[in-house]
Amino acid sequence: NSTLLDLGTSQRALLTERVERAEQELVELQSLINDRRRELSEQTVEELSREAEKAEKAGADRLLRRESQANLKLSDTLLKYTEQLNEVTRQNLQVRRQLDNLTQSERALEEQVNVLQGSLLLAKILYQQKRALPQVSLDGRLSNQIADLRLYQFEINQQRERLSNPASYVEQLLAKAPEGEVSAQERRALLELARTRSELLERLNRELNTLLNESITLQLNQKQLQSMIGMVSATLDEQIFWIPSNRPLDLAWLKALPKRLQEQVASLPWGVGVREFAAGLSERPLVFLPLLLVIGVLIWRRGDFYRRLRAVHADIGHYKRDSQLHTPLALLFNLLLALPGTLFLALCGYALLLDARGQNASLAAACFEMAQAWLVLYTAYRVLAPNGLAEMHFRWARAQVHFLHRQMRWLGLVVLVLVAVVTIAEQHPAALADDTLGILVVIGCYLLMSWLLLRLLLKGPTSENAPPLRLAIGLLFAALPLGLIVAVGFGYYYTALKLTDRLIDTLYVLVLWVGIEAILVRGLGVAARRLAYQRAIANRQATPKESPDGGEIVEAPVLDIEQVNQQSLRLLRLTLFGVFLVALYWVWSDLLSVFSYLDNVTLYQFTNAAGDLTAISLNNLLGA
Numbered sequence: 001n002s003t004l005l006d007l008g009t010s011q012r013a014l015l016t017e018r019v020e021r022a023e024q025e026l027v028e029l030q031s032l033i034n035d036r037r038r039e040l041s042e043q044t045v046e047e048l049s050r051e052a053e054k055a056e057k058a059g060a061d062r063l064l065r066r067e068s069q070a071n072l073k074l075s076d077t078l079l080k081y082t083e084q085l086n087e088v089t090r091q092n093l094q095v096r097r098q099l100d101n102l103t104q105s106e107r108a109l110e111e112q113v114n115v116l117q118g119s120l121l122l123a124k125i126l127y128q129q130k131r132a133l134p135q136v137s138l139d140g141r142l143s144n145q146i147a148d149l150r151l152y153q154f155e156i157n158q159q160r161e162r163l164s165n166p167a168s169y170v171e172q173l174l175a176k177a178p179e180g181e182v183s184a185q186e187r188r189a190l191l192e193l194a195r196t197r198s199e200l201l202e203r204l205n206r207e208l209n210t211l212l213n214e215s216i217t218l219q220l221n222q223k224q225l226q227s228m229i230g231m232v233s234a235t236l237d238e239q240i241f242w243i244p245s246n247r248p249l250d251l252a253w254l255k256a257l258p259k260r261l262q263e264q265v266a267s268l269p270w271g272v273g274v275r276e277f278a279a280g281l282s283e284r285p286l287v288f289l290p291l292l293l294v295i296g297v298l299i300w301r302r303g304d305f306y307r308r309l310r311a312v313h314a315d316i317g318h319y320k321r322d323s324q325l326h327t328p329l330a331l332l333f334n335l336l337l338a339l340p341g342t343l344f345l346a347l348c349g350y351a352l353l354l355d356a357r358g359q360n361a362s363l364a365a366a367c368f369e370m371a372q373a374w375l376v377l378y379t380a381y382r383v384l385a386p387n388g389l390a391e392m393h394f395r396w397a398r399a400q401v402h403f404l405h406r407q408m409r410w411l412g413l414v415v416l417v418l419v420a421v422v423t424i425a426e427q428h429p430a431a432l433a434d435d436t437l438g439i440l441v442v443i444g445c446y447l448l449m450s451w452l453l454l455r456l457l458l459k460g461p462t463s464e465n466a467p468p469l470r471l472a473i474g475l476l477f478a479a480l481p482l483g484l485i486v487a488v489g490f491g492y493y494y495t496a497l498k499l500t501d502r503l504i505d506t507l508y509v510l511v512l513w514v515g516i517e518a519i520l521v522r523g524l525g526v527a528a529r530r531l532a533y534q535r536a537i538a539n540r541q542a543t544p545k546e547s548p549d550g551g552e553i554v555e556a557p558v559l560d561i562e563q564v565n566q567q568s569l570r571l572l573r574l575t576l577f578g579v580f581l582v583a584l585y586w587v588w589s590d591l592l593s594v595f596s597y598l599d600n601v602t603l604y605q606f607t608n609a610a611g612d613l614t615a616i617s618l619n620n621l622l623g624a
Contacts, residue, residue: 011147067193072201081207088214095221097488098134102228104576109232113239120433123245127429130236136226142219146212153208160201166194168300179440241498241591244491245432246439268437287354291347298340309333313392325524327393331519334389338375345371363425366420373419376508383515384408394518397437411452415504418445422500425493432493439488442496446481446488453478477506498591505587513580520572 109129116122163169170190247253312330315321349367352360383389384405391401418441425438432438457474480503484496 005075028468052370067197069189071193071197071200074197074204078204078207080198081204081211085207085211085214088211089220092214092218092221095136095225097229098136099221099225100233102225104135106228106235109235109239117243117489120244120247122397123240123433126236126240126243130233130240130429133233133236134225136222136229138222138226139219142222146215146219149208149212149215150314152210153205156201156205156208160198160205163194163198163201164167166191166198168192172351188394195413205353240429241495245429245494246435248491249439249489257436260434264434264437276574286553288347288351295328295343295347302337302340305333305336312390313387315393317471322526322529324526327389327519327522330389330393331379331383331515334379335375337382338378342371342375345374355585359424361568362424365427366423369394369419369423370416372508373415373504376511377408377415380410380511380515381412382406392523407456411449411456414445414452415507418449418500419443419504420564421445422504426497426501428492432497435493438495442493442500443485443488446485450478450481453481477503477510482501496594502588502591506584509580509583511588513576513583517573517576520576521569524568524572 105207112122112125116125169185217500301534308329312326312333315323315326345367349364351364352367353364386398386402386405388401388406390396391398395405421438421441425432425435428435457471459479480499484499484503487493487496487499497515
């Protein structure tokens with residue numbers, strides 16, 4: 001087997017070398033063709049330039065100079081389109097080479113999966129192929145360039161028709177000139193210029209035809225390449241998602257854990273990120289100075305924000321000063337209190353991103369994700385503060401708010417650590433098999449996150465009289481981290497990381513859902529109280545009226561405010577639940593395509609009434 005493997009490897013290396021040499025020869029040949037085409041155009045420009053200079057030095061007729069300058073302008077245009085044709089041809093060659101490489105990769109992908117199924121080597125190969133996919137963006141200017149070329153070619157064809165007979169064209173020019181001003185020698189010179197222009201127009205028309213064909217071919221090839229990249233990327237994502245990326249966490253893995261953990265910790269570049277962040281700040285102070293000033297102003301005005309927040313809370317419940325805008329205003333102050341930490345993390349990410357050496361790009365992505373998590377979770381933490389927005393505006397029980405405040409603090413810390421580790425690990429998928437430290441941190445965060453979410457679900461303000469559907473969604477969400485631990489234990493570390501991203505995004509959606517619902521319920525309550533207050537004032541000021549016959553006038557029935565409020569509340573919650581489901585679909589939509597891989601997992605086969613063999617896949621079972 002080893003001999004056959006060596007033989008196959010040698011043959012592959014030989015064929016790869018031949019293909020690379022053939023491609024290099026093709027590139028060199030195309031370069032020679034481009035150089036020759038450019039030389040011919042430059043030679044034409046040079047010749048016509050000399051003729052124009054001679055005409056000016058000889059004091060030629062104004063008509064002769066004008067025709068000479070027109071030929072020179074056409075030759076410059078020919079040179080410009082020659083250069084453009086060379087560039088488009090080069091791009092076409094590059095795109096076709098990328099298309100051929102992608103086609104070969106797509107053909108070899110299925111064979112690799114069948115041969116290396118279940119091997120960690122397959123995961124590394126697929127990671128490399130995913131990273132090697134070309135980044136192609138459609139040239140938006142190409143369509144406009146093609147339209148301009150067609151228009152200019154139409155104008156060139158009109159000039160060709162006028163110059164189809166050079167002698168007739170010269171006679172038309174001379175007919176417009178005053179008699180006796182053009183000599184026989186100048187007439188011959190004009191005829192020669194007309195013939196030269198006719199040749200120039202023919203060459204320019206051929207160049208335009210070639211350039212149009214190459215541009216259209218490039219546009220089609222770019223679209224085909226982009227479509228193929230999307231297909232191959234989706235196939236790779238699907239395969240990577242469902243194959244093991246690390247060894248199962250069995251007894252052998254646990255025995256080797258201390259040694260591998262020590263080696264990984266010793267190899268980490270501790271302190272490099274901090275030094276490079278400081279170097280980035282010192283090298284580009286003017287870039288980061290505005291953001292640092294904003295952070296300083298927010299910290300300086302922090303006490304003022306607290307005072308304004310307490311003033312807003314003091315108006316809550318007052319029959320005159322309380323309004324529906326008080327809650328959004330209090331939420332704005334809480335966001336301003338959370339902004340310094342968010343902006344500082346974003347500043348760190350931007351500084352590391354500008355100097356993307358080594359691990360800086362991964363650390364920058366982690367900082368950006370942590371900034372987003374800090375903004376959402378710290379704002380929620382501030383909302384749940386004692387005598388804060390949740391207690392004063394939403395009228396949640398004080399004991400529950402204090403409990404949620406403590407839980408949100410620990411949940412925020414866990415999510416920040418989990419976001420950083422997951423983001424860095426996703427940036428280096430080929431190293432997941434050796435990421436012992438990351439696996440331990442992720443498993444620990446999963447356990448803490450599941451425990452905290454269960455406590456929040458069972459003891460939170462929505463746990464009492466919670467609808468069964470909402471309770472089921474919450475239990476499923478809290479149990480998902482435990483399922484991710486099982487996935488990591490079986491070797492699906494990469495799969496767990498991808499699902500963790502969606503889990504954290506779902507947590508953000510849940511926080512926003514609960515907050516928006518509480519704000520809208522509070523708005524309905526304020527509106528109902530105001531309406532009841534206005535009705536009470538109107539009833540107090542009204543005097544009993546009598547009819548002409550001495551009896552009291554029967555007043556028209558009024559709407560029950562409480563009943564209307566309850567109906568509006570049910571409609572509001574139903575609408576919010578629909579929006580929540582749409583947001584969940586948006587969060588998880590990019591992973592839905594990978595489940596088509598389950599069609600390849602056959603559970604049972606049977607022969608139907610028509611005699612055809614029918615298979616039942618795992619995807620059919622889950623969708624039933």
